[in-house]
Amino acid sequence: xxxxxxxxxxxxxxxxxxxxxxxxxxxxxxxxxxxxxxxxxxxxxxxxxxxxxxxxxxxxxxxxxxxxxxxxxxxxxxxxxxxxxxxxxxxxxxxxxxxxxxxxxxxxxxxxxxxxxxxxxxxxxxxxxxxxxxxxxxxxxxxxxxxxxxxxxxxxxxxxxxxxxxxxxxxxxxxxxxxxxxxxxxxxxxxxxxxxxxxxxxxxxxxxxxxxxxxxxxxxxxxxxxxxxxxxxxxxxxxxxxxxxxxxxxxxxxxxxxxxxxxxxxxxxxxxxxxxxxxxxxxxxxxxxxxxxxxxxxxxxxxxxxxxxxxxxxxxxxxxxxxxxxxxxxxxxxxxxxxxxxxxxxxxxxxxxxxxxxxxxxxxxxxxxxxxxxxxx
Amino acid sequence: xxxxxxxxxxxxxxxxxxxxxxxxxxxxxxxxxxxxxxxxxxxxxxxxxxxxxxxxxxxxxxxxxxxxxxxxxxxxxxxxxxxxxxxxxxxxxxxxxxxxxxxxxxxxxxxxxxxxxxxxxxxxxxxxxxxxxxxxxxxxxxxxxxxxxxxxxxxxxxxxxxxxxxxxxxxxxxxxxxxxxxxxxxxxxxxxxxxxxxxxxxxxxxxxxxxxxxxxxxxxxxxxxxxxxxxxxxxxxxxxxxxxxxxxxxxxxxxxxxxxxxxxxxxxxx
Numbered sequence: 243x244x245x246x247x248x249x250x251x252x253x254x255x256x257x258x259x260x261x262x263x264x265x266x267x268x269x270x271x272x273x274x275x276x277x278x279x280x281x282x283x284x285x286x287x288x289x290x291x292x293x294x295x296x297x298x299x300x301x302x303x304x305x306x307x308x309x310x311x312x313x314x315x316x317x318x319x320x321x322x323x324x325x326x327x328x329x330x331x332x333x334x335x336x337x338x339x340x341x342x343x344x345x346x347x348x349x350x351x352x353x354x355x356x357x358x359x360x361x362x363x364x365x366x367x368x369x370x371x372x373x374x375x376x377x378x379x380x381x382x383x384x385x386x387x388x389x390x391x392x393x394x395x396x397x398x399x400x401x402x403x404x405x406x407x408x409x410x411x412x413x414x415x416x417x418x419x420x421x422x423x424x425x426x427x428x429x430x431x432x433x434x435x436x437x438x439x440x441x442x443x444x445x446x447x448x449x450x451x452x453x454x455x456x457x458x459x460x461x462x463x464x465x466x467x468x469x470x471x472x473x474x475x476x477x478x479x480x481x482x483x484x485x486x487x488x489x490x491x492x493x494x495x496x497x498x499x500x501x502x503x504x505x506x507x508x509x510x511x512x513x514x515x516x517x518x519x520x521x522x523x524x525x526x527x528x529x530x531x532x533x534x535x536x537x538x539x540x541x542x543x544x545x546x547x548x549x550x551x552x553x554x555x556x557x558x559x560x561x562x563x564x565x566x567x568x569x570x571x572x573x574x575x576x577x578x579x580x581x582x583x584x585x586x587x588x589x590x591x592x593x594x595x596x597x598x599x600x601x602x603x604x605x606x607x608x609x610x611x612x613x614x615x616x617x618x619x
Numbered sequence: 620x621x622x623x624x625x626x627x628x629x630x631x632x633x634x635x636x637x638x639x640x641x642x643x644x645x646x647x648x649x650x651x652x653x654x655x656x657x658x659x660x661x662x663x664x665x666x667x668x669x670x671x672x673x674x675x676x677x678x679x680x681x682x683x684x685x686x687x688x689x690x691x692x693x694x695x696x697x698x699x700x701x702x703x704x705x706x707x708x709x710x711x712x713x714x715x716x717x718x719x720x721x722x723x724x725x726x727x728x729x730x731x732x733x734x735x736x737x738x739x740x741x742x743x744x745x746x747x748x749x750x751x752x753x754x755x756x757x758x759x760x761x762x763x764x765x766x767x768x769x770x771x772x773x774x775x776x777x778x779x780x781x782x783x784x785x786x787x788x789x790x791x792x793x794x795x796x797x798x799x800x801x802x803x804x805x806x807x808x809x810x811x812x813x814x815x816x817x818x819x820x821x822x823x824x825x826x827x828x829x830x831x832x833x834x835x836x837x838x839x840x841x842x843x844x845x846x847x848x849x850x851x852x853x854x855x856x857x858x859x860x861x862x863x864x865x866x867x868x869x870x871x872x873x874x875x876x877x878x879x880x881x882x883x884x885x886x887x888x889x
Contacts, residue, residue, distance in 0.1 A: 264790060265772050313772060315789035316781055349787065355703045405706025405716075441707055444715035444858070485713035525690070570648060570678040572691025617771070619796070 263312035263320075269615035270308040275378070276301050276608045282601040289597075297603070303328040304609070307341065317349040322362075341392055341419060356400040362419060365393050366410035366437040367451045368479035369494050377535050377561055378581040378607045382517040386541045388477055388496050389453060390418025393433070407440040407447075416455040431456030431474075439481070447483035452476075468503035475500055488527060491520040508547060515541040519559075531574065535561035535581070544591045553600060554591035559583045569615075579609040645864055647675040649683015649696035650775050651799045652818040653852050655883045656722055657696055660871045663879055667870075671863050677799070680775030687855055688714055693864055695855040698724070698775035698818070715858045721871045723886035724818050725836030726780055726848040729804065729826040731811045736760040738830040741847055744784050747814060750791030755812065767794040768806050768815035776800065779850050780816050816848075820884035841886045852885070 281297035284290075309323030322343040328336050344361030351358060364371045367389040373381035383389045395414030402408065416433030433456075439449035458471035476499040483492045496515040501507070519537040524530065537559035546552035561581040565574035583605045587596050647657050654677050661673035678686075680699055686692035688709045701709075701716055709716045728744060730736060736758055739747075746752040747765055756762045769790050770777035781787060790796075797803050800821040807813040808825030815826075819836060822828060828836065831847050840846035860868045870876045877887040 264792065265796070316772075316785070316787045401703035401707050403703055405701075405703055405710050408704075408707055439707075439711070441710040444710045445713035447711045483711060485711065487713070490713070523690070568691065570676055571682045571685035572689035573685070 263314050264316075265313040266618045267311040267615065268309070268618055269311070269613070270306070271611060271613040272303060272307075273305040273375075274301070274610045275304045277605065278607075279603050279605040281603045292601070294604075298605075303336075309342065317347060319346045319348075320344070321346070339420060351398070353400065354403070356398060359397045359399055362392060362394050363397060365389050365391060365414060365418075365435065365453075366397065366399070366412060367435060367453050367477065368496060369481060369492060371437075375611075376521060376533065376563060377519065377537055377559055378579055378609050379537070379559060379583065382494055382496060382515050382539060382541075383479065385539070386496065386513075386515050388479070388498055388515070390420070392419040393417065394419075395432070397435070402440075405441065407438065407449075409439070410435065410437040412437075416457075430460070445484060445486045447481070447485075449479075449481040449483075451479040451481075453478075468505045470503065470506045470509075473500050473502045473509075488523040488525075489520065490523065491518065493518045511543075511545045511547055513541075513543045513545065515539060531565040531568065533563040533565070535559070535563060537561075546593070548593070550594045552591070552593040553596055554588040555585060555600075556588070557583060557585045573613075575613050577611045577613075579607070579611065581605075581607045581609075583607070643671055643863065645671065645673045645694065645867060646686075646692045647673065647683075647694040647696055647854070648678060648686040648692040649676075649694075650680040650698040650852070651677045651801075652698040652724065652776050652820070653696035653721070653854070655820050656852065656871070656880055656885060657694075657854075659879045659883050660721075660876050661867070663875070664867050664870050668863070668866075671867070673867065679771070679798075680778070684709075684716075684855065687716060687857060688712055690714070690857075693856065694868075697853045697855055698850065699778045700851075700853065701855065716855045717858055717860070718853045718855050719860065719868050719872070720851045720888060721854050721868070722852045722877075722880045723841050723888060724820070724850055724852050725841040725846045725886070726776060726783075726816050726850065727819055727822060727828045727836050728814065728816050728831055728848070729807050729822070729828055730814050731807060732825060732827045733811055734760055734763075734827060736829055738833055740832055741784055744831070745786065745788060748785055748790050748794070749788055750793070763812045765814060766810050766812045767791055768803055768810070768813050769794045769796050770800075770803065770816070771796045771798050774798075776816070776818060780848065783848050783850075784816075818884075819886065822884060838886050842889070 277298055277300055279298035280294050282292045282294055285293040304327065306326035307323050309321060311319065311321045313319045323341045325339045325341040326336060340362060342362055344359050344363040347358045368383040370381040370383040370389060370391050379385060384391050393414040395412055397410055397412030399410050400408065412435040414433045433453060435453045437451040439447055441447050455475040457473050458469060460469055460472060478497040480495045494517045498513045500511055502509040517539045522534040524532045524534065539557040541555040544552050544554050559581055561579060564578045567575040569575060585603045587600055587602055657675045661675055665671055665673055680697040683692060683695035683697055684701060684705050687695035706716055728739060734755065736755060739758060743752065743758050748767055752758060754762065754764055795806065797806060800817040803815040803817050804821050804823055804826055807815040808823065834840050834846050836846045841849040854868060856864060881887050
């Protein structure tokens, strides 16, 4: 692993230089986190009564991104980013994944402000692609497993004239960038994506995404019988953002429809998630670069036919960000984040998996993020 | 007195004091081309309005636009128009970028003062910057290798030069990429084979300006648009500039402000 890490980092520096990049930038960020979680666990062996106790208390390097961006010409740019994360599960205590590795071509299709992106790239679904982790938690799309944050594929990314918004059309593997081995969906259907964000007036953004995906290879097996595991997924997302003065509120609605082969349609189900995340920027009010954060999620998977897995979750987050060491553009190099997250599963609406692990939790997270970005040449 | 009234009064007092304090301070960030205009006009404006404090930073047009988007600058100085992507990003954050033209400029093509070349076509400039023309003798000059000097790609001057002269083609990898107009001027001035491009306000006696398509960059050719590398210089604000901000920009656009623009080596709007 260490050799691989070293080879990757050396490659990060050398490859773009060898290719004669016009400009080469390096950037990265590290998230050092302390997590303290109190969970609801069985009080005794009768498995009927519950009690609360500390279930997690640890420090971690939750994420480390290191990336290079090479500008080969005014119309061609490449970027790759490795995702480094600490983990006690792995032998070496750290994991390494390629998060992005793509090329942007801005002149492949002669439409103004349109870029064609090829490679391992962002998935432009819902809030996931511009989720800047102002809250420590993941974007709802990622958190509740609607779509992956990055995937292999090709996409067209454009901006509407006059700053009226943006659009994306994409075709991806549909597997994401983290899956491996038995976790893979064994998917031969590509995932298709369409995303649109409109900014009708300064401060107001309305958007929506649609994505189709498939899982478990083929509808029919070799003997022409239907594959009980094969399913198609229709994912939809609606976004509303209002940013006026110090207040910035996002609301997101997610919908997922899973359909199995006709003979197994009893397994079909749909799920929804509603999230709202407001931010109050105090900088203009008190001078200090402090943001107050909030979030509410309602993830409803009660229509799952598998009674073990169905669940209804309400989650609340309260947080505070302190940004400091800002650069000339006002972007902070350091950010201290404090979040409190309460997850509350509805006991009546949730299945037996709730009893096996998805129990209510109260979590406090304190995180120090540091970022750097520099132009090498 | 009831505690509630005291708290409300304190909050009101704080809000008023912040509002008052904020209205007397203006922060500008961005283009190094617009920098001398912003500095000179700010000094003149603050002389007349000593209660207003205008702070100015460079960094390049891209940096200024990002600062406006992030709310850390009241004015983004830019030597190019904002891109659709930048406007969209700003608007989604509640920032309504509003352009104010403050001056006209020509991007001057400059060479060492000992260089005999007096005129270059746009095609020749493109071929020099692409690396196809490598020696001054290929364009009627001395037998001397050409040293290509360019701006970093975050620069608005580069973006305009790229659009108007290079047509989006790649700058030769051996080019020196410098971070400011001053750096380009001084490097060309000390490099006999050097060629660079800078705003008119940065011309010095150490360097020589060459004609482009046989047109000299001057007030007439920039104002009537006949000079191929003419452009407008902008200040962007969040919405219509009001209060001290509006007053400052109105001053730059006034006859007195435009006189300062000309003194700085740029071209008046009219």
